[in-house]
Amino acid sequence: MNEIDPKFKYEVAQEPGGEKIKLCFACGICTASCPVREIDERYNPRKIIRMILLGMKRRVLENDFIWFCSSCYACTERCPQGVRFTDVMNAIKNLAVKEGYVPNAYIQQIGLLRQFGRLYEIDEFDNNKRAAMGLPKVAKAKGFTRRIMEITGIDRIIQRKNEK
Amino acid sequence: MKYALFPGCTVLGRGRNYEMSTRAVARVLGIEFVDLDDFECCGFPLKSVHYDTYYIMAARNILTAEEEGLDICTLCSACTGSLTEVNKHLNENFDEKAKLIAQFKKQGIEFRMGRGIRVKHLVKILYEEIGTKKIEGYIKKKLSNLTFAPHYGCHYLKPSDIYEPAEDPENPKSLDELIAVTGAKVVNYSEKLKCCGAGILAINEDTAYSLTRPKLKELSDNSVDAIVLMCPFCSVMYDDNQKKIEQKFQEQYNLPVLYYPQTLGLAMGLEPKVLGLQMNRVSTKALLEKIK
Numbered sequence: 001m002n003e004i005d006p007k008f009k010y011e012v013a014q015e016p017g018g019e020k021i022k023l024c025f026a027c028g029i030c031t032a033s034c035p036v037r038e039i040d041e042r043y044n045p046r047k048i049i050r051m052i053l054l055g056m057k058r059r060v061l062e063n064d065f066i067w068f069c070s071s072c073y074a075c076t077e078r079c080p081q082g083v084r085f086t087d088v089m090n091a092i093k094n095l096a097v098k099e100g101y102v103p104n105a106y107i108q109q110i111g112l113l114r115q116f117g118r119l120y121e122i123d124e125f126d127n128n129k130r131a132a133m134g135l136p137k138v139a140k141a142k143g144f145t146r147r148i149m150e151i152t153g154i155d156r157i158i159q160r161k162n163e164k
Numbered sequence: 165m166k167y168a169l170f171p172g173c174t175v176l177g178r179g180r181n182y183e184m185s186t187r188a189v190a191r192v193l194g195i196e197f198v199d200l201d202d203f204e205c206c207g208f209p210l211k212s213v214h215y216d217t218y219y220i221m222a223a224r225n226i227l228t229a230e231e232e233g234l235d236i237c238t239l240c241s242a243c244t245g246s247l248t249e250v251n252k253h254l255n256e257n258f259d260e261k262a263k264l265i266a267q268f269k270k271q272g273i274e275f276r277m278g279r280g281i282r283v284k285h286l287v288k289i290l291y292e293e294i295g296t297k298k299i300e301g302y303i304k305k306k307l308s309n310l311t312f313a314p315h316y317g318c319h320y321l322k323p324s325d326i327y328e329p330a331e332d333p334e335n336p337k338s339l340d341e342l343i344a345v346t347g348a349k350v351v352n353y354s355e356k357l358k359c360c361g362a363g364i365l366a367i368n369e370d371t372a373y374s375l376t377r378p379k380l381k382e383l384s385d386n387s388v389d390a391i392v393l394m395c396p397f398c399s400v401m402y403d404d405n406q407k408k409i410e411q412k413f414q415e416q417y418n419l420p421v422l423y424y425p426q427t428l429g430l431a432m433g434l435e436p437k438v439l440g441l442q443m444n445r446v447s448t449k450a451l452l453e454k455i456k
Contacts, residue, residue: 070363073322105366117204120177
């Protein structure tokens with residue numbers, strides 16, 4: 001029982017997107033609407049909500065499956081209680097990141113965004129191709145994204161994972 | 165009609181055919197696009213990792229357009245979702261917007277406090293601002309020999325409460341009607357509202373492709389000429405990765421994938437090359453033959 005943290009649901013409710021978590025009355029329409037659940041039974045929105053409300057903090061945040069939400073919002077549209085489960089998942093993932101659980105895919109994306117301001121580098125070669133197709137030149141990013149990342153401290157948060 | 169064009173990362177990196185057809189169709193319709201050098205990523209990839217970073221990235225792009233007095237036209241549905249959500253928040257919370265502008269100022273990034281802008285997906289601009297009646301006037305070559313399956317994707321419709329006006333996500337009509345105006349037949353199909361799976365491609369390819377598969381499978385059986393969509397990441401799944409999915413499941417789909425402006429462009433009589441059709445991965449030759 002040491003694993004149970006009864007305050008976990010309040011922690012989730014304080015994250016952007018997690019505010020409505022306590023409204024869930026467990027009808028399960030989220031699970032019934034979920035396209036990922038249709039493919040893999042290990043991803044189960046209703047179960048994740050129950051785990052959050054019961055305070056199973058570690059088991060939720062450590063679980064690789066919280067990263068399987070495809071962010072399609074089918075559950076959010078149908079939920080009779082307005083729980084906004086897609087947004088709750090973002091809140092959960094944000095909390096997991098703070099605890100040092102970040103999938104490598106995101107670390108790579110953060111690296112690209114910091115360096116190029118976009119997920120893809122648009123270089124001279126691309127711009128020549130664009131010109132040949134009559135498309136305007138894409139200017140090199142001026143580093144706004146990098147500066148925002150420095151200010152919000154996302155780098156420091158990612159670093160914590162590497163120290164783990 | 166003038167917009168700041170926000171192509172987004174995926175269109176710039178992998179969707180030149182979408183960008184070309186968008187610009188070609190816009191020229192015909194008299195939509196003027198302004199390209200702003202200061203646009204960077206919309207922030208969407210970081211929403212699930214670090215909300216504040218996501219929010220500030222989206223807000224900075226919005227303020228950049230506002231500084232030029234322009235509304236934003238998006239092409240990617242994920243960009244549309246992020247920018248619309250944050251824009252709604254900024255427009256409804258002027259105090260927070262002022263605070264954010266003050267914080268940017270401390271960093272040497274200056275924005276004036278404006279009254280707010282609008283963010284709209286290209287297809288919503290076509291449907292709501294121009295309208296099918298007016299578009300009909302530009303159709304030179306009816307695509308009556310073709311049958312298309314509309315794919316709306318997720319973020320173009322959902323979450324519906326961030327959009328103004330919202331479209332019913334369980335029974336959307338905009339893309340159906342915009343396809344119908346080209347003279348093509350539009351099919352309804354059981355997997356119509358399904359997610360393409362792109363959202364988890366980077367996390368788990370197998371699951372992502374399993375999400376993409378049902379639609380390809382159903383439509384290959386129905387013998388439609390193409391699936392028509394308007395999100396570059398959906399196109400990555402259905403077009404760029406179609407071969408991979410065929411191999412993975414040992415199935416044959418052979419289903420061409422068109423961006424909506426490519427479809428409209430064909431009906432306007434524009435050359436396939438101007439619409440970037442040579443860049444679509446699954447060959448569009450057969451359907452082009454039918455409208456020769």
